[in-house]
Amino acid sequence: MGIINVENLKKTYGNVVAVNDISFKIEKGEIFGFLGPNGAGKTSTINMMTGLSRPTEGAITVADIDVVKQTKKAQAIMGIVPDESNLYNEMDGFSNLCFCAALYGMRKKEREGKAYQLLEQFRLNDTGGRPFKAYSKGMRRKLTIAAALIHSPQILFLDEPTTGIDVESAGQIRDLIVRLKAEGTTVFLTTHYIEEAERICDRIAFIAKGRIIATGTVRQLMESVSHGYAVRLVTDKCIGNLSVELQNRFKVSVITSQSDHSLVMQSEQRIPLFPVLKFLHDRKIEVHEARELHPSLEDVFVKLTGIESCLMKKDKEKGDKR
Amino acid sequence: MKSWIAFWNILRKDIKNYYLKPPNISWGIIFPLSWSLMQFIRSPGADMSELLPGLIAMSVLFGTTSMLAVTITFERSGKSFERLLLAPISLSLLVLAKIAGTILFGIFNAFVPIILASFFIDLHAINWQVLLFAILMIAITSALTGLLVAVSAEQVFEAQTLSNFFRFPMLFLCGLFIPISSLPVFLRPVSFCLPLTYGTDILKSTITGDNMLSPLLSFGILLIFAAILFFICRHIINRKWIL
Numbered sequence: 001m002g003i004i005n006v007e008n009l010k011k012t013y014g015n016v017v018a019v020n021d022i023s024f025k026i027e028k029g030e031i032f033g034f035l036g037p038n039g040a041g042k043t044s045t046i047n048m049m050t051g052l053s054r055p056t057e058g059a060i061t062v063a064d065i066d067v068v069k070q071t072k073k074a075q076a077i078m079g080i081v082p083d084e085s086n087l088y089n090e091m092d093g094f095s096n097l098c099f100c101a102a103l104y105g106m107r108k109k110e111r112e113g114k115a116y117q118l119l120e121q122f123r124l125n126d127t128g129g130r131p132f133k134a135y136s137k138g139m140r141r142k143l144t145i146a147a148a149l150i151h152s153p154q155i156l157f158l159d160e161p162t163t164g165i166d167v168e169s170a171g172q173i174r175d176l177i178v179r180l181k182a183e184g185t186t187v188f189l190t191t192h193y194i195e196e197a198e199r200i201c202d203r204i205a206f207i208a209k210g211r212i213i214a215t216g217t218v219r220q221l222m223e224s225v226s227h228g229y230a231v232r233l234v235t236d237k238c239i240g241n242l243s244v245e246l247q248n249r250f251k252v253s254v255i256t257s258q259s260d261h262s263l264v265m266q267s268e269q270r271i272p273l274f275p276v277l278k279f280l281h282d283r284k285i286e287v288h289e290a291r292e293l294h295p296s297l298e299d300v301f302v303k304l305t306g307i308e309s310c311l312m313k314k315d316k317e318k319g320d321k322r
Numbered sequence: 323m324k325s326w327i328a329f330w331n332i333l334r335k336d337i338k339n340y341y342l343k344p345p346n347i348s349w350g351i352i353f354p355l356s357w358s359l360m361q362f363i364r365s366p367g368a369d370m371s372e373l374l375p376g377l378i379a380m381s382v383l384f385g386t387t388s389m390l391a392v393t394i395t396f397e398r399s400g401k402s403f404e405r406l407l408l409a410p411i412s413l414s415l416l417v418l419a420k421i422a423g424t425i426l427f428g429i430f431n432a433f434v435p436i437i438l439a440s441f442f443i444d445l446h447a448i449n450w451q452v453l454l455f456a457i458l459m460i461a462i463t464s465a466l467t468g469l470l471v472a473v474s475a476e477q478v479f480e481a482q483t484l485s486n487f488f489r490f491p492m493l494f495l496c497g498l499f500i501p502i503s504s505l506p507v508f509l510r511p512v513s514f515c516l517p518l519t520y521g522t523d524i525l526k527s528t529i530t531g532d533n534m535l536s537p538l539l540s541f542g543i544l545l546i547f548a549a550i551l552f553f554i555c556r557h558i559i560n561r562k563w564i565l
Contacts (some may be wrong), residue, residue, distance in 0.1 A: 050408060076410035086401040090339050102331035103409035105324035147405075 033201030138169030385431030
């Protein structure tokens with residue numbers, strides 16, 4: 001049993017199936033990424049897991065607590081950062097944190113101490129007295145995360161935490177997520193940034209049209225689609241007809257590019273690099289660069305879901321502007 | 323978990339963020355004052371004690387219903403209400419915390435016409451315990467009516483429109499301006515379905531003595547109204563806002 005167990009979860013809104021029979025489990029102290037485009041069912045899933053909406057079918061447990069039947073008990077051990085900052089605009093940063101702490105029954109001294117600590121940790125201590133509405137987007141996001149951490153939750157749910165914020169703040173948030181994992185917090189992260197998921201998640205689930213397409217570590221996901229090996233060489237001149245000779249000699253397929261004098265060799269077997277270099281050298285062709293190619297998580301995502309990652313980003317940006 | 327900490331802090335936050343804002347304080351004073359002056363100017367020879375129950379009831383009704391519906395709809399549109407739904411506090415406690423602020427605001431409103439009246443008439447004959455309890459019950463039932471409006475509206479302007487849809491018919495049907503006995507026969511049963519009718523009747527019993535029902539019966543009915551409205555609101559929030 002993981003700390004989070006989701007079984008056959010389904011959510012429908014009228015005739016629309018937002019989440020369609022998904023199951024997964026998350027181990028304690030793991031960063032689990034939920035990756036998918038807009039409308040894939042990420043927020044619907046997180047809302048069900050945090051008790052903000054009811055599943056049409058299926059079961060969710062967190063730390064052996066049934067989220068549907070004992071929602072409030074489950075919420076006590078969760079920290080939740082929704083996709084839109086939901087703090088009070090008219091209150092300052094410090095008061096917002098203290099108020100959130102009070103919702104978890106923390107006493108005045110305890111909540112004030114924790115609020116100061118979090119403001120410092122998030123480098124917001126200079127702006128703690130400023131109204132939330134006067135915060136920049138990055139600062140708003142950081143304070144919302146701080147508010148979710150005020151009661152030291154066992155599990156942190158982050159819905160698109162770095163969307164639409166500056167690079168520096170996004171980096172700080174990613175560093176924080178990694179630190180939280182080191183401290184034993186389990187993190188459930190939804191994102192549409194493939195590179196973000198690749199960089200910080202222990203395991204990732206690809207979700208599209210309400211269904212989980214694949215789950216695993218980055219390596220497992222890559223292995224699931226990577227059949228064979230590829231090597232890219234950059235030469236001093238175009239190899240021309242030598243490509244046919246290369247194909248026959250080394251049993252590889254060769255794709256050449258005229259523009260940058262490069263070629264990619266692909267094979268089911270590992271390609272021995274030295275004989276290839278010698279072969280070209282003997283034919284007066286100098287190799288400037290040679291490297292083995294691995295598929296990126298983006299390639300895997302595109303292959304498994306059929307969704308171009310650039311479209312996913314554009315989709316999200318449009319949503320943010322709206 | 324120490325639920326009272328959450329309750330007290332939600333109440334304190336609402337009072338500080340909404341009810342203690344200068345426009346609301348001035349509304350809380352000016353509105354009952356305007357109603358009172360309007361009534362005095364309209365009926366110069368009238369006995370002030372005859373007007374007082376109506377002025378108190380109106381002040382509480384408008385004070386409570388106008389604020390709660392707007393603040394909740396405002397918090398919902400800004401998503402901050404979601405934070406309360408995600409907190410480990412029961413829905414009943416949340417409803418109680420949200421209406422507590424508006425009840426206090428309604429009680430504060432009620433005292434504007436009372437203080438004004440104290441300059442013109444002798445209020446010693448009033449049973450203050452009965453009066454306070456009547457004000458409290460009017461405030462509770464009105465606050466819950468405001469909450470019912472809030473759970474039915476999506477936007478702030480919708481909440482305001484819906485509030486007026488409830489408030490104005492209520493004023494004319496609860497026996498404040500027109501005695502219920504003078505209303506058309508088909509409207510009289512409607513009057514008895516309104517909590518304000520019973521609240522006003524208790525106020526009349528202690529201020530002028532011309533009540534229709536026993537104050538004890540009216541209190542009982544108001545308690546039933548409060549319980550029903552509370553459970554309806556709680557049920558709607560549970561079904562409508564936790565999708």
